[in-house]
Amino acid sequence: MILVGTESDIKLFNEDGTRIDGRTVEELRPIKIETDVLNRADGSAMIEWGGNKIMVAVYGPREAYPKHTQDINRAIVKARYNMAAFSVDERKRPGPDRRSMEISKVISEALTSSIMVEKFPRAQIDVTIEVLQADAGTRIAGLTAASVAIAAAGIPMRDFVVGCTAGKVDGHIVLDLCKEEDNFGQADLPVAVLAKSGKVVLMQMDGDLSEDEFNQATDMIMRATKRINQLQREALTTKYSEAIAGGE
Numbered sequence: 001m002i003l004v005g006t007e008s009d010i011k012l013f014n015e016d017g018t019r020i021d022g023r024t025v026e027e028l029r030p031i032k033i034e035t036d037v038l039n040r041a042d043g044s045a046m047i048e049w050g051g052n053k054i055m056v057a058v059y060g061p062r063e064a065y066p067k068h069t070q071d072i073n074r075a076i077v078k079a080r081y082n083m084a085a086f087s088v089d090e091r092k093r094p095g096p097d098r099r100s101m102e103i104s105k106v107i108s109e110a111l112t113s114s115i116m117v118e119k120f121p122r123a124q125i126d127v128t129i130e131v132l133q134a135d136a137g138t139r140i141a142g143l144t145a146a147s148v149a150i151a152a153a154g155i156p157m158r159d160f161v162v163g164c165t166a167g168k169v170d171g172h173i174v175l176d177l178c179k180e181e182d183n184f185g186q187a188d189l190p191v192a193v194l195a196k197s198g199k200v201v202l203m204q205m206d207g208d209l210s211e212d213e214f215n216q217a218t219d220m221i222m223r224a225t226k227r228i229n230q231l232q233r234e235a236l237t238t239k240y241s242e243a244i245a246g247g248e
């Protein structure tokens, strides 16, 4: 029996010890974040992270509707993660599926812990995450961009949410898996934290890691989130200084 695309026939490491896309084990893919890309939304952001292209729009806080969903003590954060039909190699069937509902739920929870939701009783904050092009790590890239879009909307936050993935590929622990590594690697660990405190607000794992490997992976992720948070901050300050320079 011939199995196409199993671990045995895909080489994920080059002879010189670099990865399939030429990166070292702890090297991030290029990341670009831009804010205020949509005029109608209260806040927005576009992130390009490796081959991922993801757009985020934020609306609110506004009165939660239907009324029975209102919480008298705080705002509810409704994140909706969606993959465009053309975002992946094989056409993605439009509409929510189990995967997108799970991702929307974990992203909503992660964002809730970063926003001062208690300031907006009975309100709702809508966060729409549209994946236009997917290349592994979309939940983390979408969440990282969502935190920037929420800040751009002027919604009070305790801290940024910032994330990264690490995983195991050909027996090596590596940072920020690309599509081939995600598909044919042995483990994938997406993690998101609050930038200042380092408190974990999202952690999922696909595959198996030993305790040592897990520690190595989370150490890499924590170092990477510091750099990515810098990019989140720069995306906002660049926009702000451009506005001042333009006399807005």
Ligand code: CDP
Pocket (backbone or CB within 6 Å): 088, 089, 090, 092, 099, 134, 135, 136, 137, 138, 139, 140, 179, 182, 188, 190
């Ligand atoms: O994107 P993320 O790593 O957060 O989630 P995943 O479920 O581990 O998916 C990994 C990658 O598989 C995605 O980023 C897509 O590139 C790809 N994928 C796909 O091609 N078709 C799907 N229906 C779902 C995912």
